[in-house]
Amino acid sequence: MSNPTKRYQNLAINEALSRIYRYPIACKELSLILRRVYNKVPKNLQSLIFQDTLTAFRLLPGVQTCNAVSAAHLLLQSAEAALPKQKKNLAITEFKQAMVAHKRRCKARQEEEGSVQLPQDVLVHVFSFLDMQSLVSVGLVSWSCNLAASDSHLWHTHYAIFFGNSDNPSKTKEQNSRREIDTLLKEDTTANSCIDWREAFKRAYIGNSSKKLTSNRGFCGHCNAIVWLDNLKCSNTHCGVKPQNQQIKFVSLYQVVDYILDDPSSIASSSDSDSESDEEFSTSLWAYPKHLQ
Incomplete structure (x- = not known):
């Protein structure tokens, strides 16, 4: 059986932090690790966790999403609660520097782009390559992203992948072949066009414990x-x-x-x-800020 250090390395959190679409989840994992595991593991693993925490803060300026900033704030709170004084001060300093760089980069990007925005159909096409959790997260970026991420056709696809039968959201199957799913997605019936597939997915997802994916x-x-x-x-x-x-x-x-x-x-x-905590994560997945609803 592998030791805690090996299992932590197998989680590949450091690698995930460098990928924008996994950064928020990786920060949340680190946050929980600091609170629940840090004081129970050997010093060499504590050092790895601390270095990954600093890495998360250093990479923050390159992740231009509100979800990432929120996850980094959560990580900072855990670092303040779990780390010894010297390491805590280093983490706080790193976070403050990252936030300054993040704000500067955001401002420079806004000045460079001005009011230019991608057309909605282009955004929808780009978002079609995202997994379910990334699609939810990207909807928190801006009004235009939220509108594109709520596109019913996108959620029709995810409904078919998760639950199989996309013709009727009240009937789900646990398994479906790729060929059957492709056939379903090609059908553009009047009934399908009248269904709000995002809401259908939300209801089926929250009500189906075997399909809940709270951490990717x-x-x-x-x-x-x-x-x-x-x-x-x-x-x-x-x-x-x-x-x-x-x-x-x-x-x-x-x-x-x-x-x-x-x-x-x-x-x-x-x-x-699922535990009560898992239910909270599952519910929060759909908790869009009021101004984006």
């Missing part, structure tokens, strides 16, 4: 580890293992953190029931 993470039976997910599949390359044959179990942020200290097999055999 999953436990891969083939890797025997927690991995990042791409379209509900393990992002690691599996030789000879087809995506539809992957054994993926969705995990919450809290399970990701507990994985560092626990045997991975405990996650594979754990119950599918």
Whole structure:
């Protein structure tokens, strides 16, 4: 069985921080790790966690989203609560410098771009390449992004991927072949055009515990580890293992953190029931700010 340091490295948080679409989730994971794990692990792992915290703050200026700033603030609060005085002061200094650089970059970008905005159809096309959580997050960036991210056709696609039967949102199937999904998405019936697929997805997602994805993470039976997910599949390359044959179990942020200290097999055999905290994360996924609704 691997030790906590090895399992932490397997989470690849440092790599995730460098990817804009994973930065907020990686910050939230680090935040929980600082609060729940930091004081229970060896000093070498504490050093890795601290360095990743500083890295998160240093990369913040390059992530121009409100969601990222909010996640960085949450990470700072955890750093202030968990780190010893000297490291805490370093983290605070790094965060303040990052925020100054972030504001300067935002201002320079606004002056450079002026009032120029991408057409809605272009935004919708770009957003069609995002996974579900990224689509929710990008809707928090601006009015225009929120409008494009709420496009019913985008959520029609995600409904088909998650729940299979996209003809009738009241009937869901746990599994569906890629060919069946493609066929469903090509159909443009009058009934489908009248459905608000974002709301249909929201209702089905909140009401279906087996499909909840609160961290964009999953436990891969083939890797025997927690991995990042791409379209509900393990992002690691599996030789000879087809995506539809992957054994993926969705995990919450809290399970990701507990994985560092626990045997991975405990996650594979754990119950599918979600804790109250997981319910809060699931609900907050849809909690758009009032001014964007």
